[in-house]
Amino acid sequence: MKSDIIIIGAGPGGYETANYAASRGLSVTIFEMSELGGTCLNRGCIPTKTLCKNAEVLNLLQEATEFGISDVVFSVDFAKMIERKNNVVAQLREGVAMALKHPNITLVQGEAAITSAKSVVCNGESYECDNMIIATGSRPKFLPVEGVDLPCVLTSDEILELDTLPKSLCIIGGGVIGLEFASIFNSLGVEVTVVEFCKEVLPNFDSDVAKRLRQILVKKGVALNVGAGVSSIVANEDGTAIVKYEQKGKSLEVACEKVLMAVGRAPRLPQGLDTAGVEYSPRGILVDENMLTNVSGVYAIGDVNARCMLAHAATFQGKRAVNTILGEKDNIRLDVMPSAVFTTPEASMVGVTDSYCKENGVEVVVKKAFFRANGKAVAMNETDGILKLVVGATDGKILGCHILGVHAADLIHEVAVLMNKDATIDELKDIIHAHPTLGEVVLMAAI
DSSP states (O other): OEEEEEEEOOSHHHHHHHHHHHHTTOOEEEEESSOTTHHHHHHSHHHHHHHHHHHHHHHHHHTGGGGTOOOOOOOOOHHHHHHHHHHHHHHHHHHHHHHTTOTTEEEEESOOEEEETTEEEETTEEEEEEEEEEOOOEEEOOOSSBTTTSTTEEOHHHHTTOSSOOSEEEEEOOSHHHHHHHHHHHHTTOEEEEEOSSSSSSTTSOHHHHHHHHHHHHHTTOEEEOSEEEEEEEEOTTSOEEEEEEETTEEEEEEESEEEEOSOEEEOOOTTHHHHTOOEETTEEOOOTTSBOSSTTEEEOGGGGTSOOOHHHHHHHHHHHHHHHHTOOOOOOTTOOOEEEOSSSEEEEEEOOHHHHHHTTOOEEEEEEEGGGOHHHHHTTOOOOEEEEEEETTTOBEEEEEEEETTHHHHHHHHHHHHHTTOBHHHHHTSOOOSSOTTHHHHHHHO
């Protein structure tokens, strides 16, 4: 069987790319060795955000008296929460399956191995193509320390399959994955400890946002240890663990029922890259701005190329690859990539930080606004938050935005749109915002 494009992997990058290519008249054969939807749908974005909603409801119930609602009685049924999470995932997975029933798309369930730049083999059958797009995603990383193979040590995959709440949880890693789970399990009443090697949580985020979020989580009861390097994980006789770590020259430890390994993700490389002559490194497959590898006609998108490990990055990288195959130009700005952390409160960012500009000699002006001065935020009792705009000192162009606060993940998109159009701070000042809305925080920062 021959098709215009073979896609290996049916995560967000793979299935969205398949649909886009099919809508442009190209024939597509797409391979998936596990569940449709990839990490994002089955073990990442969607299940965690479902649990985030559970945590949000719990937080509201706990704050009910502040809204004049008293005598609220409730209990946590964690098994029911997991059941709801599974139902959400199953519903969306069915949606992916329906989308792949396009007449130009052939779905093959099984692991595809690359046999050349224009062919793969799967389930004993050979498939050929004119172009190939690798979208095999990523897998959780592990620290190279003693005890990582203990039964009580979980990755972000396994922790989503728990059916009972642990009494205590130690999270190794204070990045996006670690903090989201810290926020969720803290809201569920679990004793949470985070051990982060860097001097601050969320190392790639704005320092003010990261610091404020850490302080808020600590206030909520999360024990957050930064500048701490894990040395080993030791098992107790009852199946629990002790996580040992070094911090400021001291040897410390924390006892816990479960350990979550949240130290990042590594590319899941397909079989046959060497056979096809595709260049790669431990970080992932090497690609150019069009997602083209060193081999003509072979592209790599999403987590497997490690340029940006976000589901929406994979989707738009796939669209860029198809456009390149078609010989068409597009207006996709892969340098304007919004991202978010679904903690309570949320954090989000797009563009550069002011510290990055300082380190690279770029002169900028930083403008700030605070949620406590926003009428909608005060009415919602969600006053913890800050918004920062990074603006070019000479031309006034908006270079970045960093938000901590309620609905930060939604608010960031206004600035992303403006940055895509190279808008200036003066143009933002003249855009009317409805009152009272959280979006006014963006306008407040501008003026």
